[in-house]
Amino acid sequence: MASSSNSPCAACKFLRRKCQPECVFAPYFPPDQPQKFANVHKVFGASNVTKLLNELQPHQREDAVNSLAYEADMRLRDPVYGCVGVISLLQHQLRQLQIDLSCAKSELSKYQNLGITGHGIIAAANAANHHHQQNLGINLIGGGVGSRDHPFHHQFFPSNQQQVIRSFDGGNAYDAGNLLAMNVSASIGQLSQFQQSKATGAADGMRTPVEPS
Amino acid sequence: MKSHQEPRSGSSCAACKLLKRRCTPTCQFAPYFRSDEPNKFAKVHKVFGASNVSKILNEVPEQQREDAVSSLVYEADVRLRDPVYGCIGAIASLQKKMVELQHDLILARARLAYYVDQTVLFSGDGVNMCPVIDMVEASNGQDCLSFDHFSQFPFP
Numbered sequence: 001m002a003s004s005s006n007s008p009c010a011a012c013k014f015l016r017r018k019c020q021p022e023c024v025f026a027p028y029f030p031p032d033q034p035q036k037f038a039n040v041h042k043v044f045g046a047s048n049v050t051k052l053l054n055e056l057q058p059h060q061r062e063d064a065v066n067s068l069a070y071e072a073d074m075r076l077r078d079p080v081y082g083c084v085g086v087i088s089l090l091q092h093q094l095r096q097l098q099i100d101l102s103c104a105k106s107e108l109s110k111y112q113n114l115g116i117t118g119h120g121i122i123a124a125a126n127a128a129n130h131h132h133q134q135n136l137g138i139n140l141i142g143g144g145v146g147s148r149d150h151p152f153h154h155q156f157f158p159s160n161q162q163q164v165i166r167s168f169d170g171g172n173a174y175d176a177g178n179l180l181a182m183n184v185s186a187s188i189g190q191l192s193q194f195q196q197s198k199a200t201g202a203a204d205g206m207r208t209p210v211e212p213s
Numbered sequence: 214m215k216s217h218q219e220p221r222s223g224s225s226c227a228a229c230k231l232l233k234r235r236c237t238p239t240c241q242f243a244p245y246f247r248s249d250e251p252n253k254f255a256k257v258h259k260v261f262g263a264s265n266v267s268k269i270l271n272e273v274p275e276q277q278r279e280d281a282v283s284s285l286v287y288e289a290d291v292r293l294r295d296p297v298y299g300c301i302g303a304i305a306s307l308q309k310k311m312v313e314l315q316h317d318l319i320l321a322r323a324r325l326a327y328y329v330d331q332t333v334l335f336s337g338d339g340v341n342m343c344p345v346i347d348m349v350e351a352s353n354g355q356d357c358l359s360f361d362h363f364s365q366f367p368f369p
Contacts, residue, residue: 043269045262052296060297067301071288079269080277081368083300084284088368090307097314104321111328 010037015046024053028065036069043072227254232263241267245282253286260289283367 008019009026014037019026025046029037040049049068053061075082227250228242229235236243242263246254257266266285273281292299 043261043265045265048260048262052292056296064297067298070301071292071299075269075288079272080281081284082288083304084287084368086304087300087307087366090304090311091366094307094311094314097311097318101314101318101321104318104325107325108321108328111325 007031010034011041011046014038014041024050028062039072039076040065040068043075044068224248227251228258228263231255231258241270245279256289256293257282257285260292261285280368287367 008031009023010029010031010033011025012019012023013031013034025037029040044052049065052068053064056064071083074086078085081088225236225248226240226243227246227248229240230248230251231254242254246257261269266282269281269285270278288300291303295302298305
């Protein structure tokens with residue numbers, strides 16, 4: 001009977017089977033993260049995950065497993081919409097941002113079209129004045145009317161608008177990584193780890209055969 | 214003995230056709246996987262498995278099952294088209310776009326505030342008080358919401 005000096009991976013522990021050295025799950029489901037495999041198994045099933053991993057290059061499998069784990073977690077938290085609910089929310093927020101940006105650009109164009117001169121500025125201000133309060137009243141970071149109370153609001157928008165503006169004016173690189181890393185749920189791993197690697201012509205072009213579970 | 218067999222339905226739903234089983238009037242999948250949409254169930258079955266879909270449907274109230282099926286179909290479709298990242302790739306893309314738009318909006322608002330400030334401070338002597346601002350072109354306004362190149366988003 002073959003014995004492994006390492007403890008069985010979380011998948012083999014869950015499935016109550018011997019964890020072989022060539023276990024397909026072992027690199028991605030360490031024994032100290034039992035819930036990760038439990039979630040993936042519950043939503044996708046071990047067999048489907050094996051088939052999916054079999055179709056990928058070895059260097060892609062870790063990202064695939066992590067994305068499956070994320071989706072499984074979202075589906076278990078929200079059985080009706082899963083991560084599709086997040087997509088819907090993001091699209092809504094993006095629409096609002098586009099509206100806000102259009103308004104701001106429209107306001108700017110009024111000043112620019114009337115010329116950058118002293119009298120021109122006053123004329124532009126007078127022309128825009130009746131819209132001023134409405135447009136500048138939009139909470140920039142708040143994302144527009146009605147979004148501040150959304151449960152995910154504070155996770156997607158910085159709470160301190162001035163801090164963001166100062167960091168931009170200072171010439172610092174806008175730290176997109178922080179926002180990208182923001183989680184829908186605090187307990188889910190950061191999305192920033194998912195780097196969309198471009199499909200490269202794999203040097204070997206061969207898929208390492210994986211034993212089905 | 215056939216006396217206890219359930220009556221055969223008029224036509225099997227897409228799920229029962231794929232699973233090669235009798236589609237009963239109480240079939241859980243029949244309301245959501247019509248026989249004229251075989252690919253819909255095929256995708257869900259390939260990614261999630263019929264058993265897991267059944268468990269998920271059992272967990273949600275009946276009035277929400279249609280939405281649950283729609284989201285599962287969408288998620289499965291995206292996963293089949295992008296086996297590595299699935300919907301997570303879409304989320305990351307949307308978040309990235311959101312960061313870009315926020316950046317553009319902050320810039321536009323800052324510049325607008327500058328103009329507004331100038332109108333307050335301007336003394337009216339005709340001198341041009343506004344320096345040239347090196348405008349950074351904001352988003353060209355292309356529809357950033359159409360990431361959904363894969364399939365029609367089920368929720369407007």
